[in-house]
Amino acid sequence: MRRAVVSVVGKDQVGIIAKVTTVLSDNEINILDISQTILQDFFTMMMIVDVTEIENLDSLQEKLGITGEELSLKINIQLEEIFQAMHRV
Numbered sequence: 001m002r003r004a005v006v007s008v009v010g011k012d013q014v015g016i017i018a019k020v021t022t023v024l025s026d027n028e029i030n031i032l033d034i035s036q037t038i039l040q041d042f043f044t045m046m047m048i049v050d051v052t053e054i055e056n057l058d059s060l061q062e063k064l065g066i067t068g069e070e071l072s073l074k075i076n077i078q079l080e081e082i083f084q085a086m087h088r089v
Contacts, residue, residue, distance in 0.1 A: 002051050002052045002079065003049065003050060003079075003080040004048075004049050004051045004057065004077050004078060004079050004080055004083075005048060005049075005078050005079075005083040006020070006075065006077045007044075007046050007074075007077075008020055008044065008045040008047075008074070008075050009042070009044050009073065009074045010071065010073030010074060011041055011042065011043065012038050012041050012042065015071075016045070016071060017036065019070075020045070020075065023060075023067050024047075024049060027054070027060055029050065029054070030049065030050040031047050032047075033047065033048040034046070035047075043073075048080065051079070057078075057079065060077055061076070064076075
């Protein structure tokens with residue numbers, strides 16, 4: 001199984017989870033784990049998703065980016081191993 005990390009950060013508003021998960025669902029991507037929190041007015045969400053069937057994440061990043069622009073959010077997707085390498089302590 002190939003896994004990726006989706007991160008979402010921005011000002012809290014109605015519909016963030018619904019719109020981001022709709023993009024994933026429309027692309028037949030299963031969410032394996034999800035965590036979200038709100039710190040004052042800032043929304044943060046991290047998801048682990050199954051991207052085994054996705055050849056290239058660029059198209060998915062573009063779709064998530066469009067949703068992010070519509071909601072004034074920063075949305076990123078990275079393969080889990082790249083995310084872990086970048087955030088190793």
